[in-house]
Amino acid sequence: MAVPADPTGAAAVVFGAGATGLRIVRMLDDSPSVRSVELRDTDPDRLGEVASMLGPKTRTGPGAAVPEGTDVVVVATTTGSQASLARAAVEAGTTVITTTNEIAETRHLLAAGSEARRRGVPLVVGAGYMPGLTCLLARVGASEFDAVDEIHVAKVGTGGPACARQHHRALSSLAIDWRDGRWTRRAGGSGRELCWFPDPVAGRDCYRAALPDALLLVPAFPGVDRVTARMAATRRDRLTAPLPMMRRPHPEGGVGAVRVELRGWRRGERHVLVLGSQAKPAHGAAVVAAATALHLVGREAPAGAAGLASIPDPDRLLRAVAALGLRPSRFEGFALSRDSGGEAGQ
Amino acid sequence: MAAGFITLIRRTVVAVVVGMALAAAIRVRGRGGVPPQTGGWRELRDDELA
Numbered sequence: 001m002a003v004p005a006d007p008t009g010a011a012a013v014v015f016g017a018g019a020t021g022l023r024i025v026r027m028l029d030d031s032p033s034v035r036s037v038e039l040r041d042t043d044p045d046r047l048g049e050v051a052s053m054l055g056p057k058t059r060t061g062p063g064a065a066v067p068e069g070t071d072v073v074v075v076a077t078t079t080g081s082q083a084s085l086a087r088a089a090v091e092a093g094t095t096v097i098t099t100t101n102e103i104a105e106t107r108h109l110l111a112a113g114s115e116a117r118r119r120g121v122p123l124v125v126g127a128g129y130m131p132g133l134t135c136l137l138a139r140v141g142a143s144e145f146d147a148v149d150e151i152h153v154a155k156v157g158t159g160g161p162a163c164a165r166q167h168h169r170a171l172s173s174l175a176i177d178w179r180d181g182r183w184t185r186r187a188g189g190s191g192r193e194l195c196w197f198p199d200p201v202a203g204r205d206c207y208r209a210a211l212p213d214a215l216l217l218v219p220a221f222p223g224v225d226r227v228t229a230r231m232a233a234t235r236r237d238r239l240t241a242p243l244p245m246m247r248r249p250h251p252e253g254g255v256g257a258v259r260v261e262l263r264g265w266r267r268g269e270r271h272v273l274v275l276g277s278q279a280k281p282a283h284g285a286a287v288v289a290a291a292t293a294l295h296l297v298g299r300e301a302p303a304g305a306a307g308l309a310s311i312p313d314p315d316r317l318l319r320a321v322a323a324l325g326l327r328p329s330r331f332e333g334f335a336l337s338r339d340s341g342g343e344a345g346q
Numbered sequence: 347m348a349a350g351f352i353t354l355i356r357r358t359v360v361a362v363v364v365g366m367a368l369a370a371a372i373r374v375r376g377r378g379g380v381p382p383q384t385g386g387w388r389e390l391r392d393d394e395l396a
Contacts, residue, residue: 198387239370276387319395330394333385 009035010071010297013094015064015085017041017050019160019252020099020128021076023286024293027324028074029055031290033297038067041077066092072293075099076285078162083108090116090123095301097292099128099285102166103176106131106212113305123305127292128285129277130155130229130258131213133321135309136288137260137275137328138217140318144273148264149225153213154195154206156232157256159282164249171233172241173210178218178227189238193230197257198278198329206230207238216307256281259331274331284326291320 012034014025021039028034037058041047047060054060066073066089073089075082079102086109089096096116100106109125116123126132134153142148158164175186191208211229218227233241240246259276277284292308295317302312311317322328 275390315395322390322392322395327389329387329389331385331387 009033011036011038011067011069012072012074012293013038013040013066013070013089014074014076015040016076016078017043017046017060018076018078018162019282020163020285020289021074022050022053023283024074024076024290025058026053026055027286027290028293029057031294033294038070040064064088066094068092070094072097072297074289074293076289079105079166083112086123087112087115090119090121093119093121095122095124095293095296097124097127097289097296099132099289100126101128101131101163101212102170103173103210103212103215106215110215110305117304120303122296122301122303124292124296124308124311125305126212126216126307127289129159129256129279129281129288130211131216132288132292132308133277133284133326133328134213134258134260135216135220135307136311136314136318136321137258137277138262139220139309139311139314141260141262141273141275142221142264145262145264145266145271147223148221148262149223150261150263151217151221151224151227152230152261152263153217153228153258154193154197154230154232155256155258155281156197156201156204156206157281158249158253159256159280159285160252161249163281164253165245167209167231168237168241168245170209170211170231171207171237175208175210175229176212176214177208177229178214178224180225183214189233189241191228191230195230195232195259196274196331197259198276198331201255201257201278204232206232209233217309220307220309252280252282255279256284258284275328276331277326277328279326287321287324287326291317291324295320 012028025039028037039060072095075085075098082098082100086096158167171188173188177184186208188209195206209231213229214227257278262273
């Protein structure tokens with residue numbers, strides 16, 4: 001179902017005034033396709049702090065109710081609170097974009113797909129940096145292949161404090177991979193692999209972690225054999241992962257990056273494609289979420305819950321993401337990762 | 347009797363500590379792999395995004 005194309009622009013509600021949510025609000029406010037933005041947060045002090053940073057079309061408000069006439073809702077709240085907000089928005093018949101990066105929440109959101117289909121609204125799950133941009137890059141990159149049989153994604157860095165806490169939890173929780181047509185559980189912090197990210201991030205040791213990417217990629221690539229997700233961690237991260245966080249996270253992390261490695265067949269030969277991006281993760285997530293919201297305004301999109309690997313017209317969305325300053329990169333050279341040993345890029 | 351019990355506890359504690367130290371060492375040792383020797387990243391051009 002399409003989001004109603006109001007000639008004066010769409011009305012958007014953004015939940016979450018954190019590092020990512022605030023950026024989303026400002027990007028939507030800057031868009032001529034949006035007539036109004038309402039920023040919601042459970043912390044009135046935070047809303048007061050950011051009030052002076054908001055654009056002319058934005059107002060703040062309390063509560064979780066979606067006002068009548070809202071065209072699109074973006075949920076950028078702390079992990080664990082997104083599913084209930086998304087369900088309420090779906091019940092209000094509104095297009096919903098979520099930024100979750102947590103396995104259980106991703107499952108809850110995907111489970112809300114039946115209600116979204118019943119109401120005829122799209123529910124985008126995990127429209128952030130990873131998952132999000134990684135799903136989109138996988139979809140766009142797959143057009144180079146006759147068949148994709150492996151997808152491996154990895155990320156470096158964290159956004160705001162909520163993202164940092166989720167990063168910490170993920171490293172000590174069970175990872176979920178798709179291998180040979182079945183789900184496998186592996187220990188977080190295992191499976192060290194040196195992954196090469198766009199400069200200035202470069203090479204980082206990455207490990208399995210509780211990341212939801214496979215849950216979003218597998219349904220979008222029927223027949224894929226392997227889907228794995230890793231994230232960069234230091235030795236200190238791994239040693240302290242089972243413990244509570246020793247200190248309060250920074251307001252925002254530094255430059256991060258994501259990469260997507262696709263392996264498959266092209267014209268009868270093995271082909272490997274590596275795409276990536278570098279940005280502050282909160283900025284990257286905000287660009288992807290805002291571009292997705294604008295992408296769906298006034299557009300026919302299939303009802304139900306899915307990630308960005310299933311988004312209609314992915315090339316157009318990737319161009320919109322690039323136009324907002326998040327330009328993807330391609331690795332050209334030879335990837336000598338532990339288990340590939342093959343050619344990457346051209 | 348009491349001395350034997352204390353010895354048992356002491357040896358148990360030593361065994362647990364040594365085990366934890368070994369596990370920690372195993373967890374952080376090793377290298378991740380070999381970095382790419384050639385090539386590099388380049389931003390996608392507008393025509394590649396089309």
